Every structure is written in structure tokens, then in C-alpha cells.
Amino acid sequence: MKIHEYQAKQLLKQYGVVVPAGQVASNPDEVREVAKTLGKRVVIKGQVHSGGRGKAGAVKLADDANAAEAIGKDLLGKTLFFAQAGVDIKINRLLVEEAVDIDKEIYLAITQDRVRQRDVLILSMQGGMDIEEVAHNNPADIAKLFIDPLLGLQDFACRQVLFDAGMDKPLIGKMVPVLKALYAAYLGTDATLAEINPLVVTKSGEIIAGDAKWDIDENALFRHPEFTAFKDESETDPLEAEAHRRGIQYVRLEGGDIGIIGNGAGLVMTTMDEVKRAGGQPADFLDIGGGAKAEAVTNSLEIILMDPNVKGVVFNIFGGITRGDEVAKGIIEGVKTLNVKVPIVIRLAGTRAAEGAELLKTTNLIPAETMQEAAEKIVELAYAK
Amino acid sequence: MSILVDKNTKVIVQGITGREGEFHAAQMIAYGTKVVAGVTPGKGGMTVQGVPVFDTVRQAKDATGADATCIFVPARGAADGILEAVDAGINFIVCITEGIPIEDEIRAVNVVKFSNSRLLGPNCPGILTVNGCKIGIIPANIFIPGPVGIVSRSGTLTYESVDALTRAGLGQTTCVGVGGDPMPGTRFIDVLPLFEADPETKVIVMCGEVGGSDEEIAAEYIKTMTKPVIGFIAGLTAPPGKRMGHAGAIISGTSGSPQAKVDALRAAGVLVAETTADIPGLVKQALEKL
Numbered sequence: 001m002k003i004h005e006y007q008a009k010q011l012l013k014q015y016g017v018v019v020p021a022g023q024v025a026s027n028p029d030e031v032r033e034v035a036k037t038l039g040k041r042v043v044i045k046g047q048v049h050s051g052g053r054g055k056a057g058a059v060k061l062a063d064d065a066n067a068a069e070a071i072g073k074d075l076l077g078k079t080l081f082f083a084q085a086g087v088d089i090k091i092n093r094l095l096v097e098e099a100v101d102i103d104k105e106i107y108l109a110i111t112q113d114r115v116r117q118r119d120v121l122i123l124s125m126q127g128g129m130d131i132e133e134v135a136h137n138n139p140a141d142i143a144k145l146f147i148d149p150l151l152g153l154q155d156f157a158c159r160q161v162l163f164d165a166g167m168d169k170p171l172i173g174k175m176v177p178v179l180k181a182l183y184a185a186y187l188g189t190d191a192t193l194a195e196i197n198p199l200v201v202t203k204s205g206e207i208i209a210g211d212a213k214w215d216i217d218e219n220a221l222f223r224h225p226e227f228t229a230f231k232d233e234s235e236t237d238p239l240e241a242e243a244h245r246r247g248i249q250y251v252r253l254e255g256g257d258i259g260i261i262g263n264g265a266g267l268v269m270t271t272m273d274e275v276k277r278a279g280g281q282p283a284d285f286l287d288i289g290g291g292a293k294a295e296a297v298t299n300s301l302e303i304i305l306m307d308p309n310v311k312g313v314v315f316n317i318f319g320g321i322t323r324g325d326e327v328a329k330g331i332i333e334g335v336k337t338l339n340v341k342v343p344i345v346i347r348l349a350g351t352r353a354a355e356g357a358e359l360l361k362t363t364n365l366i367p368a369e370t371m372q373e374a375a376e377k378i379v380e381l382a383y384a385k
Numbered sequence: 386m387s388i389l390v391d392k393n394t395k396v397i398v399q400g401i402t403g404r405e406g407e408f409h410a411a412q413m414i415a416y417g418t419k420v421v422a423g424v425t426p427g428k429g430g431m432t433v434q435g436v437p438v439f440d441t442v443r444q445a446k447d448a449t450g451a452d453a454t455c456i457f458v459p460a461r462g463a464a465d466g467i468l469e470a471v472d473a474g475i476n477f478i479v480c481i482t483e484g485i486p487i488e489d490e491i492r493a494v495n496v497v498k499f500s501n502s503r504l505l506g507p508n509c510p511g512i513l514t515v516n517g518c519k520i521g522i523i524p525a526n527i528f529i530p531g532p533v534g535i536v537s538r539s540g541t542l543t544y545e546s547v548d549a550l551t552r553a554g555l556g557q558t559t560c561v562g563v564g565g566d567p568m569p570g571t572r573f574i575d576v577l578p579l580f581e582a583d584p585e586t587k588v589i590v591m592c593g594e595v596g597g598s599d600e601e602i603a604a605e606y607i608k609t610m611t612k613p614v615i616g617f618i619a620g621l622t623a624p625p626g627k628r629m630g631h632a633g634a635i636i637s638g639t640s641g642s643p644q645a646k647v648d649a650l651r652a653a654g655v656l657v658a659e660t661t662a663d664i665p666g667l668v669k670q671a672l673e674k675l
Contacts, residue, residue, distance in 0.1 A: 112487060114597045114633075117494050117568045132638050149492045150499075190486055219632070220486035222461055251627050265565055265630025266539020266594050269620040270661060276622045277660065285623070287630040290522075290540075318541045318548070320510070320524040350524060350544060371545065372662050 001216045002049040003230045006095045008194075008212035015185035017178060017196070018208045022097030031072030034096040036065040044071050047093040049235050050085035051130075051213060058082075058091060061099060068096060089235055100208055105198035106167075107131055108179070110186045113146060119186070121145040121153070121179065123165040127198035128210075141166075153183040171201065178207055189227075190220030243303045248296070249287040250303055256283030258382055259304035259313035259342075261297075263288050263322045267371075271316040274375035280382065283310050291321040297330025302338055312382030315346040316371050317353075324348040324356030332363060343381035347374035387514035387559045388534070388579040388586070389477060389503075390453060394518050395421045397445050397475070399466050400457035401433050405481075409457065409522050410434050416519040421449040442466075442473040453477040455511065455520045463507060464489035471500045478570070479520045480506035487632075490568045497570055504570025508632070510540035510562035523560060531556015532587035533668055534580040536573055538565055538594050538633070542619055545661050546592055553665035555672075558586045565631025567596070573603035581610050588613050588671045590664060591655070593646055595620035596634040600646040604653040613671035615664060616655040618646045 006024040013019050021038060024047065025031040035042045046058030053059050058080055062068035072094060079090045105127030113120040124142045126134045134141055143165035147153050158176040167175060178199070186194040193215040200210040216227060233241045243250035249265075253272075258280040262268035265287050272282040284307065288300050304313055317327050331346065347368040348356045360367060366381070368374035396413065400406040401423025411434045414420050422445035423433050429440035439445040442454065454475045458466040463482035470478045478497070485493075485507050497504045505512060511521010515530045523540070527548045533555055537543040540562055547560060561576050563569050573591060580586045591614055593600040600618065607614050621643045623629050625636040636642050650657050656667045 112491065112567065114567050114599075115602070117491060117498075119488075119491065149488075149495050187488060190488060192487060217487050219460060219484045220488070223486070249630050251629065253622075253624060253627075262541070264539060264541025265634055266537070266542030266592065266619045267545060269539075269594060269623055269629050269634070270542055270545070272623070273619065273621045274660060282622055285627075285629050318544050320541065320544055321522060349548065350527070370662060372660060 001218050001221070001227070001231065003214050003216060004047040004049070004093070004232065005045065005212050006047055006093070007230050008214035009209065011185055011189055011214065012209050012212055015188065016181040017185070018206065020097040020100055020208055020210070022095060024093050024095050025072065026076070026093050028069045028072035028076065031094055031096055032065045032069035035062060035068035038096070038098050041099040042068055043097050043099050044068060044075065045095045045097070046075055046080070046091040047095055048082065048089045048091060049232070050082040050089060052082055052084035056080045056082045092234060100200055100210065101203040102200050103203045104201040105210070106201065107134070107197045108182065108199045109193065109195035109197065110183060110191070111193045116146050118146045118149060121147060121161060121183070123161050125166050131197065147183065153180055174207055189214070190217045190223060191215060192217050239303060239306055242306070246299050246303070248300055248303060249289065251285040252307065253282050253284055256281040257309045257311045258378055259283050259307065259310040261286045261288060261300050261304060261313065262316040263290065263292065263318065267316060267318055271314065271371060271375065274371055275314065275379060278375040278379040280375070280379035283307055288322070292327070294326050294330035294333060297327050298334040298337070301331065301334035305338055305340065310342060312343045312345070312378045314374050314378040315344070316374055317348050317350070319348070319350030319353060321351070323351050324353035325359060328356035328359040331365065332359060335363065335365065343378065345374050345378040345381065347371055387517055388576070388583050389559065389561065390512055390514050390518040390520060392417065392517040393419070394453050394477070395419050395449060395451040396520055397422045397424055397442060397449070397451045397454040398436070398457065399424045399442065399454055399470070401425060401436065401438060402428050402431065403457055406457035407433055410436060412525070413455070413519050416525045418518045418520065421451050442469045442475065446473045446475060451475065453520060454479065456480040456482060458482060460484035464493040467493040467504060468496060471496055471502045474501070476502055478502055478504045479509070479511050480504065480570070481509065481511060481521055483508040485566070487568065490566060494568050494570050505561070506564045506566070506570060508566040509564025509569070510543065512559065512561050514559045515557050521562065523562065527551055528560070529556040531558070532585065532672065533557045534583065534586035534589045535560040535592070536576045536580070536589065537562055537592035539592060539619060539631070542592050542661070546590060546617070546664050549661060549665050550590070550668060553669070555665055555668050558583060565633050567633040572599045574599065574606055577603060577606055577610065581612055586612065587675060588615065588668055590615045590617070590668065592617045592619065594618060594631070594634050595623045595629065595636050595643050596631070596641040598640060601649040604649040604655065607650070607653040607655055613674070614655045615667045615671060616650040616657045617661060617664060618643050618657070
């Protein structure tokens with residue numbers, strides 16, 4: 001779960017990382033008030049779940065409260081294109097903060113490393129830039145520390161990675177507690193990404209989190225009822241949001257028109273690939289999961305059909321725990337209640353597939369023997385007109 | 386012969402009193418697996434599917450001499466279940482549970498690394514050795530004995546491939562589902578050497594998917610193998626940045642792209658199937674060359 005910069009900064013503050021004075025605002029009056037209270041030059045930043053906000057035009061400087069209010073009027077409610085997320089996002093909130101005197105900008109993040117199966121702390125003196133770019137152009141400028149989960153983050157390891165990154169010696173002592181605070185915050189909030197870019201060293205030698213990007217592990221939300229308030233689905237695709245509410249694993253795919261439903265992530269992905277091979281464009285990834293009941297199948301079909309671009313739907317079910325007859329019942333119920341106007345091809349295999357096929361015989365739904373045949377049939381029927 | 390488990394493996398089921406635990410314990414027993422004990426804290430003394438239930442893994446192990454366990458414990462307690470099994474000295478731990486918090490998983494996986502135990506999963510369908518032992522949820526009726534070893538990150542995709550092989554008359558030795566999480570206890574690189582050393586396995590089918598770099602790492606090892614490997618990669622049409630169901634199936638930045646995996650496997654001499662329907666043909670081709 002992505003959270004906003006202002007929320008992440010609240011978390012950082014709780015764990016002892018210094019953040020600029022400031023407050024979030026959702027109307028121009030509030031922007032003005034915050035700027036007035038701060039009484040100095042402010043930075044105004046659109047709160048959206050995307051990086052590259054500066055380039056998108058969502059970050060502005062204001063010298064006084066009047067200028068701040070004007071920027072608030074301009075940015076709030078405005079939809080901008082964020083290249084990093086690849087989508088248009090409407091700005092609903094602004095973070096108004098004191099502008100800090102930047103001496104140095106550092107990149108600091110903690111995330112997981114899948115190969116080493118540990119958390120990795122990433123540090124670079126090339127802060128303020130896109131880290132993927134730095135990694136690509138100057139990999140030597142990035143220092144990494146793989147944290148032993150059983151030992152935790154020790155001082156010596158912090159010093160090591162700081163020296164590796166080429167940190168100025170007088171700053172090392174000040175930086176160690178910042179690294180440890182970030183790791184504590186990362187663990188304490190069950191983050192999957194905790195990134196401060198830039199971590200600013202001010203001209204007076206203070207270390208301040210200039211920005212914060214934070215992802216929280218959805219599997220760990222049961223430990224954090226307090227994060228319910230951080231959930232903001234305003235940027236989520238409305239169909240995806242609806243599917244989540246119904247507990248369905250659904251990903252909408254840009255520009256597609258063949259609806260795809262299957263059981264098991266690998267099989268659903270493979271079905272997408274087969275539809276593409278057959279000349280179709282998959283409209284979604286939808287996994288009904290293991291042991292799905294008829295109702296979940298009906299629900300899934302409904303979600304797919306809510307997408308107006310969908311010209312046909314293919315079911316690919318290989319039953320292990322999932323039962324073919326249960327799936328067939330769900331499809332039949334869906335067809336009865338949903339006013340289906342597009343062709344539906346169904347491939348059932350595995351547990352109780354024969355019983356499922358028997359049920360489907362009484363309908364005008366199109367059966368297929370194999371996944372490949374199902375893909376070819378749906379592409380042919382969907383694009384027939 | 387087989388890898389990792391055989392008909393003598395004595396299995397505990399952690400979470401045997403739950404709906405999934407009990408159902409699959411019965412399925413395992415029906416396949417001939419020696420399920421010797423169940424564990425559910427507070428329910429020691431019960432009997433489920435004819436299997437005695439204990440309060441702790443240690444008690445179950447002491448009473449039965451079990452050497453493997455299958456974990457069906459819900460996500461918030463599953464990592465604790467893994468640690469309990471390690472502590473009790475269980476050699477082979479299979480964790481079916483999906484949705485374990487990633488930090489819990491990292492801790493468990495690292496504890497296992499410094500122990501004498503091996504972990505399969507989490508978020509995996511388990512393992513099945515034909516005519517010997519099944520630990521987990523893989524449907525047994527699609528298997529026949531034969532020379533093919535299978536290792537896969539995805540459950541149903543594995544069933545699809547096994548079914549295709551069986552229909553073509555190509556039987557199997559052992560099928561290992563390593564699971565769809567980003568930090569699995571056992572990866573392709575851990576399973577391939579076992580198949581390489583197993584005299585009954587003549588050819589290996591490896592089903593990967595987008596996300597991570599386990600396929601690329603495996604490709605390096607495959608270059609040194611004597612046995613042929615048939616590969617398949619799911620998710621060629623998966624867009625970057627979107628998690629495709631499995632927590633581990635996500636292309637992030639330049640990492641995890643399907644084409645890079647296909648290229649790495651081909652460079653290692655793997656016959657990569659374009660579609661699952663091509664897998665049996667490629668297996669046959671590889672067997673004929675032996």
C-alpha cells in the first residue's frame with residue numbers, strides 16, 4: 001500500500017528523523033494559513049502516489065502567504081501527467097513546508113533484496129536524482145548494506161556503508177542515528193520501501209528528510225489498524241478498487257479488450273500470454289484463487305463485464321482445490337443475472353471438470369478443450385463483427 | 386527414487402484442525418503419505434482423520450519421529466509455525482500459507498538458512514513424489530510414474546504442465562512447487578542439483594514467471610548440468626509495476642522481465658516452450674536424444 005509523503009513524514013518524525021516544519025492542506029485558505037504560520041519561504045508539494053512530481057509540475061516555491069495561496073488555487077483539483085507513474089493524477093492535497101537551505105542531497109532507502117533474501121539499505125551521495133538512473137550511469141556511486149535480520153542494523157555496519165558511499169567524515173557520527181531510525185521506522189511500520197530522497201544536509205549542518213516515499217506491506221496491515229486512515233484509493237482504477245472491495249485479485253490492463261479469468265496466478269498469466277499469441281489483447285488479470293465458490297465466480301465475471309472495452313471473456317480453470325462444477329454454476333448464474341452481450345469461452349480441466357461441462361451443455365456458452373483452443377476461440381469470436 | 390521425500394517420509398500437519406488442514410491431510414493420507422501427527426496449540430489429545438493431534442511440534446516430533454511438516458497455519462502465525470518446526474528439528478518444512486508479512490518471511494527464511502532444516506514455500510502447492518509421498522495440495526490424480534522432474538513457481542500452471550505430460554504418456558518422478566513469494570525458502574537453484582543427482586530423473590521441466598531473478602540464476606547452473614532442461618516462462622504480456630497475483634510476480638524497473646529470463650535460459654541451452662502445449666513435445670525430443 002502506497003502512502004503519501006505527508007503521511008510518511010509523520011511516521012519518520014515518530015521514529016526520530018527530522019522533517020521540515022509544515023502541514024498538509026486541502027484548500028487554498030489552508031495553504032495560506034500554513035504558509036503564514038511558517039512565516040518564511042515555503043515549498044508546496046502535490047500529494048500523489050507517484051515520484052517525479054517536480055517534473056510533472058506538482059512542486060512549487062512560494063515566498064509568502066499570498067503567493068502560497070495562489071499556488072494552492074492553481075494546483076488543487078488540477079490533473080497533471082506523472083511520467084513516472086505513467087498516468088494522469090488529480091491533486092487533492094498539498095503539503096506546505098518550510099524551504100530548507102540545501103548544502104548536500106543524499107539518497108537513502110531501505111527495501112528488500114530478493115537474491116540475498118535480506119533487507120538492503122541503499123545510500124548514495126547523488127541524492128535528489130532518480131536512483132535507477134544513478135544505478136545505470138554510475139553504479140559505483142551507490143553503496144549497499146545487506147542487513148542481517150537476526151542481528152539487526154549495527155553501528156559498525158552503518159559506518160561501513162557511510163564510508164563506502166563516500167560520506168564526509170564529519171557527518172558520519174550524525175548519520176548513524178538517522179540510518180538506525182529509518183530502519184526502526186521501516187520495521188516498525190512493516191514497510192516494503194522506505195525512501196528518503198533527498199535526505200538534505202542543510203548549510204547549518206542539520207540532517208532533514210526532504211522527501212519520503214513509503215510502501216506498506218498489505219499482508220502486515222492486520223498489525224497496523226492505525227494505517228487504515230492512510231488508505232487513499234482515489235488514484236486506484238475504479239474497477240480495481242471495486243474488485244479489492246469484493247476480495248478479488250484483479251489487475252486492469254491498459255488497452256485490452258479480452259476479459260481473462262482463471263485460477264492461480266501462473267495459469268492466469270499464461271492465459272493472457274495465449275490470448276496475445278492468438279492475436280487478442282488481454283483486458284485484465286483476474287485470479288479467482290484456490291477453492292473459489294460459485295458466488296466468487298459470478299462476482300468476478302461481473303467485474304470483468306464492468307469494463308466497457310471488453311468484447312469477450314475467456315475462463316481457464318484447472319481445478320485442484322477449485323471444482324469445475326462450482327465454477328460452472330457461478331458462470332451460469334452470472335450469465336442469468338448480468339445481461340451478457342459478449343461471447344464467453346470456457347475451458348474446464350481437473351477436479352470435477354466433467355460435471356462442470358455437463359452443466360454448461362444446457363447453455364450457449366462455448367466450451368474449449370485446451371487453453372490454446374480457448375484463446376483462439378475467444379479471439380475469433382470477440383473480433384468477429 | 387525421487388528427491389526430497391519418499392514413501393518413508395513421516396509428516397506432521399501443522400494446523401490440521403482447520404478446514405484446509407484437515408481436508409488436505411485426508412488427501413495426503415489417501416495418496417499413501419505417512420501423516421503421523423497433527424499440531425494445533427490447545428487441541429492436543431484430539432484425533433483428526435485418524436491422526437493424533439499434539440499441542441506443539443516438539444511433542445509431535447518426540448512422539449512420532451516425524452521428519453517433515455506441512456504448514457496450513459493462517460498467515461499471521463505461519464512464520465511462527467516455521468520457526469517452531471526449525472526449533473523442533475524437523476528436516477523438511479513445507480509451508481502452504483499465502484500472505485505472510487514479508488519481514489516475518491525474511492526472518493524465517495534466514496533462520497532456516499542457519500539450521501539443518503530445509504523450507505519449501507511459503508505460498509507454494511508443496512511437493513509430490515509419484516507413488517510415494519505428497520506433502521501439500523497438488524492434485525495427485527494427474528500424475529503417472531516416469532522420467533520427468535518438475536519444478537515450478539506456480540501451482541495451477543504446474544498442474545497444467547503435468548497434465549499435458551501425462552496425456553502424452555510422459556510420467557514424472559517428483560514435482561516441486563517452490564511457490565510465488567518473493568523470498569522462497571527453496572529456489573530453482575536449490576532443486577536443480579537434486580534432480581541432476583537423481584538417477585530416475587532424465588529430463589527436467591522448469592516453469593518460471595515474471596519477477597525476481599531466480600530463473601537467471603538457475604540458468605547459470607544449468608550450463609553445468611548433464612541433464613536436459615525444458616523451460617517455460619509465464620507472464621510475457623505482464624506490464625511492469627503491476628503485481629500479477631503472486632507477491633513475487635512483479636516486474637520492477639529492469640528486474641524480472643520475462644524476455645530476459647527466456648534469453649538467459651536459451652543461452653544456457655534450455656529448450657524454452659512458447660506455450661504449455663509445446664512442453665510434452667520438447668520433453669520427448671530431449672528424451673530421444675539421450
